[in-house]
Amino acid sequence: MRPIITIDGVHEVNDVFLDDVRVPLENCIGEENRGWDYAKFLLGHERTSMAGTARSRRRLAQLKLIAANEVSSGRPLIEDDAFARQVARLEIELTALEITELRALSAASRGEQPGGQASLFKIKGTEIQQRLTELALEAVGNYALVNRPTLRHGDNHPLPKPEYSHIVTEEYLNARKKSIYGGSNEIQRNIIAKAILGL
Amino acid sequence: MDLSFSDEQVLLRDSIHKYLNAKYDTAARMRIVASAEGYSRECWQEFAELGFLAAPFAEEYGGLGSGAVETMIIMEEYGRRLVVEPFVETVVLAGGLLRDLGSEDQRQAFLPRIIDGSDLWALAWAEAQGRHDLHDISLRAERDGNGYRLNGSKRVVVGAPWADRLIVSARTAGGQRDRRGISLFIVDKSQSGIDCRGYATVDGRRAAEIVFDDIAISRDALVGLEGEGLSGLERAVDNAIAALCAEAVGAMDELNRMTRDYARLRKQFGAPLAKFQVLQHRMVDMFIAYEQALSMTYLTTLALSGDARERAKAASSAKVQVGEAAKFVGQQAVQIHGGMGMSDELEVGRYFKRLTAINVQFGTPDHHLGRYLQVA
Numbered sequence: 001m002r003p004i005i006t007i008d009g010v011h012e013v014n015d016v017f018l019d020d021v022r023v024p025l026e027n028c029i030g031e032e033n034r035g036w037d038y039a040k041f042l043l044g045h046e047r048t049s050m051a052g053t054a055r056s057r058r059r060l061a062q063l064k065l066i067a068a069n070e071v072s073s074g075r076p077l078i079e080d081d082a083f084a085r086q087v088a089r090l091e092i093e094l095t096a097l098e099i100t101e102l103r104a105l106s107a108a109s110r111g112e113q114p115g116g117q118a119s120l121f122k123i124k125g126t127e128i129q130q131r132l133t134e135l136a137l138e139a140v141g142n143y144a145l146v147n148r149p150t151l152r153h154g155d156n157h158p159l160p161k162p163e164y165s166h167i168v169t170e171e172y173l174n175a176r177k178k179s180i181y182g183g184s185n186e187i188q189r190n191i192i193a194k195a196i197l198g199l
Numbered sequence: 200m201d202l203s204f205s206d207e208q209v210l211l212r213d214s215i216h217k218y219l220n221a222k223y224d225t226a227a228r229m230r231i232v233a234s235a236e237g238y239s240r241e242c243w244q245e246f247a248e249l250g251f252l253a254a255p256f257a258e259e260y261g262g263l264g265s266g267a268v269e270t271m272i273i274m275e276e277y278g279r280r281l282v283v284e285p286f287v288e289t290v291v292l293a294g295g296l297l298r299d300l301g302s303e304d305q306r307q308a309f310l311p312r313i314i315d316g317s318d319l320w321a322l323a324w325a326e327a328q329g330r331h332d333l334h335d336i337s338l339r340a341e342r343d344g345n346g347y348r349l350n351g352s353k354r355v356v357v358g359a360p361w362a363d364r365l366i367v368s369a370r371t372a373g374g375q376r377d378r379r380g381i382s383l384f385i386v387d388k389s390q391s392g393i394d395c396r397g398y399a400t401v402d403g404r405r406a407a408e409i410v411f412d413d414i415a416i417s418r419d420a421l422v423g424l425e426g427e428g429l430s431g432l433e434r435a436v437d438n439a440i441a442a443l444c445a446e447a448v449g450a451m452d453e454l455n456r457m458t459r460d461y462a463r464l465r466k467q468f469g470a471p472l473a474k475f476q477v478l479q480h481r482m483v484d485m486f487i488a489y490e491q492a493l494s495m496t497y498l499t500t501l502a503l504s505g506d507a508r509e510r511a512k513a514a515s516s517a518k519v520q521v522g523e524a525a526k527f528v529g530q531q532a533v534q535i536h537g538g539m540g541m542s543d544e545l546e547v548g549r550y551f552k553r554l555t556a557i558n559v560q561f562g563t564p565d566h567h568l569g570r571y572l573q574v575a
Contacts, residue, residue, distance in 0.1 A: 006541045007533070007548030013541075071328045074335070074376055082565060137555075141330045142355040144559045145406060147399045160354070160398060160408045161327075169401050173552065176533045177541050184537065186477055 008173040009147070043183065047118035050182055051125035053098045059132045060091060066139045066164050077139055090131050097124050117196065119188035126178035126185065133172040140165040144172075202497060208272055211254075215276040218249060223280045225546055231283060232403040238284050238361055247316030252290055256298060260310040267438070267503045271445040271496065278449025281553055283404050285319055288358035291442045292435050293320030293366050296383065300423035300431040305385070309364075321362035323353035323386075323409055324432065331562035333368070333432050334378050338411065340369035346418050347371075347384065349411040357560065359407035360397030362388055367411070372426050383428040385420045386411075402556035403549065430507065436561055437514035441503055444496040444521040447557045451489045451525060454532045454550045458482060461536055478535060485531055488524035495520040511574045515567040522564035525554040 002015040030038055064087065067078035077083055104117060137144045143165035149155075159166055179185040193199040204212070222242065231239045246252055254269040256262025263269075270291060277286060294313045297305055312318040329335030338351025349369055359365065365386045373380030388395060392414035397407040423431050459482060462473040472478050495517045502513035529551040533540035540547050558564060 005543040007543055007552065009543070070330070072330050073332065074328075077330075082569065137559075138563055138565060142325045142559060145355055145357070145400045145402075145556055147401045149399060160396070169555070172555070173401075173548075176530060176551075177538075179534060180537050180541065184534070186475075189477070 006174065006177070008170045010170070010174065044113070044118045046182055047122040047188070048101075048104065049121075050178075051097060051101055051121035052129055053094065053101055053125065056094050056125070056128050056132060057098075059129070059136075060087075060094065062164070063087065063132060063136050063139065066136060066168075069162065069164070070139055070141060083135075083138070086135060090128065090135065093124075093131075094128050097121070097128065100124075117192075119183075119191045119195075122182055123185045123188050123192075129178055130175045133168070133175040136168045137172045140168050144169050204268075204272075208268060211269060212272045212276060214249060215251065215273060216279075218245065219276060219280040219282070223282060228281055228283070228403075236361070237399070237403075237405045242282075243284050243319070244316045246284065246286070247314065251286070252316060253314045255290065256294065256310055256314055260306060261314045262310070267441060267500045270438075270442055271500045274442045274445035275449035278446035278451075278553075279453050281403070281450065281549055283402075285321065285358035285361055285404075287439050287442050287446075288322060288362070289313055289318070289320045291439050292322040293364070295435045295438050296322075296366055296422055296431060299434065300383070300428075302419070304419065305422065309385075318363045319358070319361050320364050320366065321356055321358040322435070323356045323359065323365045323367045324436075325354050325356065326352070327354050328375075331566045332376070333436060334381060334429055335376050336368055336370045336381055337375050338367070338369045340371050340382055340384060340416075342371075343415065346420070347416050349384070349386070349414050349416060352408065352410045354408055355406050356409055357400070357404060357406045359388070359395055359409060360405040364388060365409075366422065368428060368432055378429050380426045381428045381432070382425050383422040383432060384416055385422060386414070386416060390414055390416075400556060402553040404556075433511065434507070437499075437510050438503055440514045440518055440561055441496065441499045443557050443560060444492070444499060444517045447521050447525045447554055448489065448493050448496050450550050450554055450557075451485075451492060451528045454528055454547065454554075455482070455485050455489055457547060457550075458485065458532045458535050461539075465537075465539075472535065481531055481535065485528045488527050492521040492524035508574055512571060515571040515574065518562060518567035519564045519571065522558045522567070525558055526564075529554040 002017070003011050004013045004015060005011055006013065064078060067083065067087065068076050070077040072080045072083070101121065104121070143160065143162065146160055146165065146169070148159065148166045148170055183191075222245070231237070231242070250263060251273050253262045254265040254273065255267070256264070258264050273286065290313060294310065297309050301309070309318070313320070324333055326335060326337060328337065338349065338353065340347040340349050349367065351369070353367065356365070365388055367384050367386050369382055369384060370380055371382040386393070392412045394410040394412065395407045397405050400406050422428070459473070462478060462482065463471055465472050499513040499517040502510050532547050533551055536545065536547050539545055542548070562570070
């Protein structure tokens with residue numbers, strides 16, 4: 001295993017090398033050579049879960065909290081019309097996605113499998129998550145420049161305030177992965193074009 | 200409208216380009232950023248010897264008497280190699296303020312030391328409540344005998360850990376958001392009563408939170424007229440905005456080139472990424488964004504010597520146009536590089552982070568859209 005440090009300075013992914021590793025026969029899942037079929041079925045669920053609407057709801061509340069604390073032209077940023085409109089627009093988009101999700105759940109409860117529409121959740125869900133980090137970056141003003149250092153045991157130096165700003169830029173950078181992983185959003189659009197629209 | 204460069208300007212670009220190719224490649228930059236100081240004194244001295252630091256100053260101080268176009272050329276080339284040394288802070292901002300507002304004594308004392316690479320400067324303007332507004336100042340300078348006493352703090356002062364001296368914007372009269380009553384002071388960073396806490400920024404530079412605890416400064420530290428500092432400060436920051444836009448344009452050009460090279464090389468589903476039409480169109484949009492950003496950078500650079508309203512309008516236009524281009528190009532360069540784009544091992548991420556930081560410095564595109572509406 002070789003650690004890969006990502007652009008946000010964090011270690012969460014690795015190169016994994018398998019060099020002549022022995023695996024017992026009973027560890028084979030399902031039938032031999034049908035792995036991709038199984039994976040495709042599972043990926044449909046993965047994409048659906050990538051909608052991440054509940055987490056985005058929480059992030060939206062955090063964003064509003066930041067905007068209530070930050071000052072712009074002598075008043076809370078949340079009262080700045082241009083900023084508030086962007087937050088409202090995102091909230092509406094998120095609400096629509098929640099309802100789209102409920103429609104899919106309702107269909108699933110009737111026994112229908114998630115198909116190409118799972119790609120919709122992946123695309124829209126990750127776009128909303130990325131937009132939330134963009135607005136948080138905007139909200140913290142000059143503090144978006146601050147880089148949170150990798151803390152080591154025994155470190156004891158204060159970071160510039162305010163505390164909620166410490167990871168805003170890190171999260172913005174990290175969120176760029178969302179439109180790449182789990183099948184890039186370009187691939188998801190190809191899937192919808194083919195599987196749903198028949199193009 | 201003649202937008203071509205003179206022979207001297209082409210030579211200047213070549214000389215920076217050659218120097219940076221030889222001395223400031225990826226490995227060299229990474230060493231500089233990871234060093235204890237975080238910048239290279241040696242490179243800074245060489246910038247001085249090659250005359251880059253002398254460009255915008257009059258010959259009587261040791262300068263070359265060049266203008267904003269030369270600064271643009273230097274910054275565009277710095278942007279291509281992600282140079283971290285504080286050219287904007289020292290030469291464009293502090294040097295520009297001393298040149299435009301400073302007394303003859305101040306110019307003679309400080310400009311030669313900027314030009315020969317002896318001193319580094321930083322501009323301490325931002326405050327916690329002020330966001331991107333230059334005039335939102337609560338740090339106070341009160342008359343005290345033959346000088347002043349400074350009390351208050353400045354936030355995210357870019358380049359401050361490296362600086363020998365600061366120019367500090369302070370309130371000598373009026374309320375926190377009044378446009379009148381703002382004065383600019385030269386402050387020696389080593390003076391007691393100054394608490395300067397440095398930290399790294401996302402783009403591999405350094406910034407600091409600075410607290411001024413009742414520090415005494417002499418009357419000759421005042422730059423320009425007491426209470427009338429804002430217009431000069433706005434001019435200096437518009438100069439810096441033009442310089443940062445040129446830097447962004449250089450960085451975007453490199454990022455676009457890297458992305459195209461990668462797309463030609465990397466195969467997916469049996470074909471190079473460059474063959475997928477959706478990515479071709481994306482890269483076309485990145486190219487268009489770059490071209491539009493370059494145009495707005497030219498316009499702003501040429502407007503810097505004009506009247507204040509036109510200058511402000513152009514600088515804010517550039518912040519919007521270049522900033523949105525930088526965001527789009529940066530994000531899509533990462534996207535097209537896929538998982539590799541997320542890795543810190545590639546250069547893409549470092550360009551993306553610098554472009555992200557430029558968009559924050561002196562106001563986001565959204566902030567400048569608001570300023571554009573006010574001045575236009």
